[in-house]
Amino acid sequence: MEQITTSLAPPRSTHKVGVAGSSSDASGSVTKRLSNELMQLMMSSSPGISAFPKSDANLFEWVGTIEGPSGTIYAGLTYKISITFPPNYPYAAPTLKFDSPCYHPNVDLNSGAICLDILQDKWSAVYSVQTILISLQSLLGEPNNASPLNPDAAALWDSPSEYKTSLMKHYTPPGDNFA
Numbered sequence: 001m002e003q004i005t006t007s008l009a010p011p012r013s014t015h016k017v018g019v020a021g022s023s024s025d026a027s028g029s030v031t032k033r034l035s036n037e038l039m040q041l042m043m044s045s046s047p048g049i050s051a052f053p054k055s056d057a058n059l060f061e062w063v064g065t066i067e068g069p070s071g072t073i074y075a076g077l078t079y080k081i082s083i084t085f086p087p088n089y090p091y092a093a094p095t096l097k098f099d100s101p102c103y104h105p106n107v108d109l110n111s112g113a114i115c116l117d118i119l120q121d122k123w124s125a126v127y128s129v130q131t132i133l134i135s136l137q138s139l140l141g142e143p144n145n146a147s148p149l150n151p152d153a154a155a156l157w158d159s160p161s162e163y164k165t166s167l168m169k170h171y172t173p174p175g176d177n178f179a
Contacts, residue, residue: 072141105154
């Protein structure tokens with residue numbers, strides 16, 4: 001009787017079966033997450049931020065815009081950004097960079113690299129594209145001068161008129177067809 005019970009028990013899954021399907025399952029779950037985040041962003045009423053995939057064929061490469069928050073030195077300015085999602089998103093942060101030149105204490109003017117804690121050591125899988133863009137927009141008006149990528153901008157931050165002059169020297173509005 002014991003042999004019959006054992007033979008009727010469901011077969012145990014092996015790790016090999018789980019591993020074989022895991023990369024496509026993971027890719028599918030990342031694609032689903034990115035699709036959901038795109039829909040959330042499209043339906044949101046967050047002013048001054050937008051992002052969408054560069055092409056329908058690749059959900060891992062996005063382009064977006066960030067408008068400077070009103071009441072800040074960046075008000076009225078718009079910047080183009082690019083977002084690249086890693087294959088293990090959301091467990092690893094996406095890479096964001098300014099494609100438009102951005103004169104800012106926490107942005108490298110040449111490479112567009114961004115120093116924002118939630119994109120590095122404070123990353124959490126609970127963040128979404130929308131929360132990242134809102135944080136980046138907020139950073140424009142509230143830089144972290146203690147950790148500058150652009151020391152010249154950090155040094156001028158407390159002199160608004162000089163800062164605005166340098167900001168406008170480097171500002172290039174994104175074209176209408178920036179995709």
